[in-house]
Amino acid sequence: MPKLTIQPLNPPILPAATGNYTHGVQVDGAGRLVFVSGQVPWGDEHGKIPDSFEEQCRMVWRNVLAVLAEAGLGVQNLVKVTTYLSDRQYRALNSKIREEVLGEHAPALTIIICDIYAEEWLLEIEAVAAA
Numbered sequence: 001m002p003k004l005t006i007q008p009l010n011p012p013i014l015p016a017a018t019g020n021y022t023h024g025v026q027v028d029g030a031g032r033l034v035f036v037s038g039q040v041p042w043g044d045e046h047g048k049i050p051d052s053f054e055e056q057c058r059m060v061w062r063n064v065l066a067v068l069a070e071a072g073l074g075v076q077n078l079v080k081v082t083t084y085l086s087d088r089q090y091r092a093l094n095s096k097i098r099e100e101v102l103g104e105h106a107p108a109l110t111i112i113i114c115d116i117y118a119e120e121w122l123l124e125i126e127a128v129a130a131a
Contacts (some may be wrong), residue, residue: 004029019099020109021109022106022107023108026062027079035128040116040124041121049073056121057122062066068129078105083125084114085113088113094111
């Protein structure tokens with residue numbers, strides 16, 4: 001199987017990509033793709049949804065990472081992440097937590113401010129990974 005390479009695509013005519021993302025991603029040598037359904041702040045053993053955005057965001061990332069781990073993958077395999085935020089006020093904290101989770105890895109990224117399926121959910125994250 002060919003070696004997987006994930007190459008960032010940041011054309012010089014675009015502003016620099018900052019905050020743990022890249023404008024595009026080229027994947028070569030992928031033998032498989034993993035699509036992570038929208039993960040929400042659900043999964044506490046007691047069925048409780050955290051009140052704070054920070055707790056919800058960390059729980060959602062935990063869920064995303066659990067799906068990746070089930071496929072034998074990690075954050076380094078992420079090629080596209082889409083985050084749905086219920087309110088613009090969560091942008092900075094969302095970015096901070098995403099940077100903690102991803103470290104130096106910078107996948108293609110989209111953030112959408114919108115209504116979320118359940119009112120108590122403050123965000124949802126879906127992703128695509130390659131291996």
